[in-house]
Amino acid sequence: MDTLYAWFIYPFSFEFMQTALYAAVVIGVVCAILSCFLVLKGWSLMGDAVAHAVLPGIAVAEIIGFAHPIGAVISGFICAIATGFICENSRLKEDTVMGIVFSGMFAAGILMISQIQTDKHLMHIIKGNLLGISQTEFNQIVIISALVIIIMALKWKDFMLYCFDMAHARVVGLPVRGLHYALLTLLALTIVAAIQAVGVIMVVSLLVAPGITAFVLTKSFSRMMMIAIAVSVTASVSGTLISFHLDASPAASIVLVQSFIFTLVLMLRNIARTIISNSKPAE
Template sequence: MDYLLAYVTEPLGFPFMQRAIIAAVATGVVCAILSCFLVLKGWSLMGDAISHAVLPGIILAYIAGLPIIIGAFGSGIFCALATGYIKDHCRVKEDTVMGIVFSGMFALGLVLFSRIDTDQHLSHILFGNVLGITPAELRQVLLIAGAVSLIILLKRRDLMLYCFDPAQARVLGLSVKTLHYGLLCLLALTIVAALQAVGVILVIAMLISPGITASLLARRFDRMLLVAALVSVFSCVSGTLISFYIDGATGPCIVIIQAMLFVVAQIYRIARRKTRPSGVIA
């Protein structure tokens, strides 16, 4: 028991580990909360599209001397709006449009990165570098994560109804368009907050895995939010500690833990179904 306690507390003696765990948990919680709505809405590919599309915005913001958060957020919103415009004016399906837009913008970002002279390492952008997060970056992550989490929790009933049944939301007098673009803005902000922790490539896993895992274990949406947050917090803390001891990349370690928890939840659900009496709905 003492060994296990030392295993957890020893890394916390380093300031960079304290900042890393706080940042990982903050981004993990907001990603978990939002992931429940993305799973309900069926927007997994939208999260993937926006997460890849922020790369050219990051590069352009660096060139212009602007904060990276501005470029990433602007690029993400542009991707979402471009996807909606093309879908409305073409006969191409939405998932196909998103695939074209995000792959094109991601490729543009890689070309821009290869043409500029920068001290930023590409792997830090693609896979995150939460162990190297600075106090200023930590404050930025906490501010974004806190604001997005608060907005989602305050408007969760409206967002839940919109994700589950937009037609019913419109009948009840809710502005579906406002909820649509509001959710896209929250998604873009969440991706910006998570970039430092897991990077452009792996942020989609943090936006999907907790919600999918929670959907296997919870039957009510409020409980689903709680389970998703707990899954994400456990993954972020354990993944950060494991990366410290094995000297590995933190983002991938967090995502691997989340994938393992999903597998465990799926096995538990299958086993529970087999043990239920026949005729009882799981």
């Protein structure tokens, strides 16, 4: 009993751990929901690109005194538009263009951040600072996450059809281009909320791992979303606890737990398939 208390209850007697847990769960839920759409659309690399591309936008917003989310969304749009323009006017494939664009913007962001004279720890944007989140940052995470979840809930059928079959979505009269940019905007906003806690580098896993894990287990989109949320929340809580006891990075701990869950699910699924296949009578 004392061991259980020491592992699961005692860490949350500290206020900073309570804030970290709440932030991790909120970010885990919104990232899991968006993850399902990104996996369905095949936008895993797009999430990586936008996550890196928001950095110069945040740096510019800090320089001119704008809110970070505004700069991040604009920067994410520039990345997406630049990628589309280069793809349409060259023979290069999209993944190649993304690699060039987002790495260039990421480098520009790091360069700008290193030159900014401020009392804010902007390098936390790269590595995350889950255990040091202020009340203002936590409120921002909650507001942005709530906005993204509400929009996804209101338009989830349209987004699902767009991600699953864009041609069919166009035939039935859905505003495909509008949905494209709306999804990009939601992606950028989610990344802005998440990078304050887990950083630019680790946020990619939060946007991919839950959806992929759920995709392995089910073909139903609604069940996929529920499984993704469960996986993400479990990883967020477990990773936060592990980071406390090991005095390790909470972002890295959360991502490692997600990776472990995915690997375990994949192994168990393959074992189950093998058992079922061997149990079938030979014809």
